[in-house]
Amino acid sequence: MPTAIVAEDEALLRQSLVELLQRAWPELEIVAECDDGAGALEAIEQHRPGVAFLDIRMPGLTGMDVAAAAIEASPATRIVFITAYDQYAVEAFEHGAVDYLLKPVDPERLDATVRRLQSPPGPGLDAALLDALAARMKGVALAPAEPLTWITASAGRETRLILVDDVIYFRADHKYTVVVTAEGEALIRKPIRDLLEVLDPTVFKQVHRSTIVNLRAIAAIVRDDSGRGTLRLRNREETLPVSAPFMTLFRHM
Incomplete structure (x- = not known):
């Protein structure tokens, strides 16, 4: 049975994605739902899921951080990033061995992602691709707030x-x-x-x-x-x- 984790810090979006996945891929077992990057990373190590749906912007560890660690923690886990940005990053996603979903998640786009995940895996995620994605995201990331003093x-x-x-x-x-x-x-x-x-x-x-x-x-x-x-x-x-x-x-x- 295929397995997945879903990591999204916004509860309503997380619940919505889980419900859409249940309809688009009934055989998929969601083994963990996480609201931050640390929980996602621990869930990946514990369950070694086939797929990890990762929000790029989460408190603490970002989706990029979790994906980088997952390369060693669970090499077979395929990463699908969830992002609110449709500029710059999309081109990098399109050329990588990963998929992406834009918020709010469109059911038809999710169906396409599921079909891709059900096909034989490609070469997989690597550190070079993550660096390229991170560089792309810098162009669209929100300016950080002043850190606590x-x-x-x-x-x-x-x-x-x-x-x-x-x-x-x-x-x-x-x-x-x-x-x-x-x-x-x-x-x-x-x-x-x-x-x-x-x-x-x-x-x-x-x-x-x-x-x-x-x-x-x-x-x-x-x-x-x-x-x-x-x-x-x-x-x-x-x-x-x-x-x-x-x-x-x-x-x-």
Whole structure:
């Protein structure tokens, strides 16, 4: 039975695509529905689906990031990008061994995609193609918002103003997030998912579903035989686990 995951951060669009897929390809089993890139990457590693439908713009890891990691995490998975942009990127998609769907997804266009996916696979996705797609997308991407500079966090009865550059890592704690610096820990009422949208992506990287680390705070990365990794930090004694699919992203930095 063919399998797929669907990764789209907008719930209504995700639900709509799943429903359209159920009608266009009844035999297809949707093994995971994800609302961010980290969840998509973990689902690809766990299920090794035949197809991954990836929204290009997601919090934290983008569809491009997930596809790059999937080349090693699940080489047989075929990628279909979901995009709101119909200029520049489309030409690159047309010339690659992947397919694309424009938002909102048109049922007839999806039928064509399904027919392509049901045919024997082509040469597959590779890093060079992803670089070409990313270059194309730079011409149509929205200007990023100014990254977060300060955080107001609670530590007991004290409210602290923490410079984001001083943060070593963020750790999810249910609906809250623990902010860890060289001086200690504090708590903010913002989930990891929301933080990913306001942090500078060139400085902060997600290394686990529940952890975002400041790259400048990393002293070393050690990989074990299982493919997972461990981060040693410059100003903290504890180490941070890196799940196997995220190790792939580190190698592409």
